[in-house]
């Protein structure tokens with residue numbers, strides 16, 4: 001596991017404190033999306049197909065920091081859209097660091113070399129560069145040639161400048177375990193500080209619906225990849241920026257229930273219900289999100305849209321809480337890696353899940369009506385492309 005010790009200690013202390021004060025649901029990672037606009041149009045993305053008026057909106061620095069304070073999570077992940085398109089993103093990052101929160105900026109790296117000088121290395125700050133595989137796989141995933149090479153160049157520059165730099169990879173159906181094992185070796189050779197992996201979630205609005213993974217295929221794929229790590233004598237172990245028990249869950253060895261409140265999401269629309277992946281309504285405040293969301297309606301086994309989900313934003317918090325409750329189990333997985341053979345843990349039955357509801361257009365239409373009525377829509381120049 002590549003999570004720095006000081007981060008693991010602070011997050012662990014935070015989790016213990018939440019248990020001691022008897023808090024049943026608490027956030028671990030705030031997903032902050034200051035804008036939806038992106039400079040790529042990936043086939044598996046469910047975030048960028050909003051009307052231009054919405055793509056032109058952004059959260060101000062004050063709104064971002066208010067969200068950080070309201071939520072109180074020890075880790076903030078800034079995603080989007082492409083965060084480096086936000087003109088004041090450096091001020092957002094500085095404000096979060098000043099609060100002694102860990103901040104990770106997810107970027108496709110197309111603007112990273114140009115904007116890197118706006119940031120300074122800091123033990124609370126990491127870049128997370130999107131890389132979905134080797135050159136062929138990544139350029140195909142982001143639907144544009146040359147993006148892999150630019151990302152690799154930016155990673156080298158970030159590392160040379162002293163930034164903690166990880167990569168995040170989303171895996172889709174048809175992924176080849178041999179190629180992914182070679183890819184993970186190659187990113188370790190680049191000197192990255194960690195790898196964050198997740199199976200792609202089947203966003204209902206993503207252009208490519210054919211290549212999302214079922215839970216069974218996800219577990220088989222990750223077993224296939226992790227088993228290859230053990231067959232590389234003399235090679236450095238892959239460093240993942242995730243808890244060992246989350247990786248063990250991906251390999252089918254844990255029956256975890258989703259804890260979507262662990263990764264609350266703040267976007268232009270408000271606090272997103274129930275999670276980073278589903279927008280089924282929005283709360284005005286974090287308190288309202290936590291108290292007024294009917295959490296039992298969501299998660300695998302409860303809701304049709306959650307049936308195939310094994311994404312970190314639903315299950316990493318579950319794994320971290322389990323690690324704190326069962327440190328010996330967590331230590332064994334950290335030492336030996338996820339088990340890749342033998343029976344899998346039972347999965348959650350789906351026979352009682354409620355059917356999917358489709359609410360996308362209602363909140364988009366409401367936001368559009370609000371924007372038009374305010375007549376203060378920022379024009380394109382508010383976005384520094």
Ligand code: SF4
Pocket residue numbers: 258259260274275276277278298299300305306309310311313314315
């Ligand atoms: S299982 Fe959890 S994280 Fe996944 S879509 Fe459902 S609520 Fe969101």
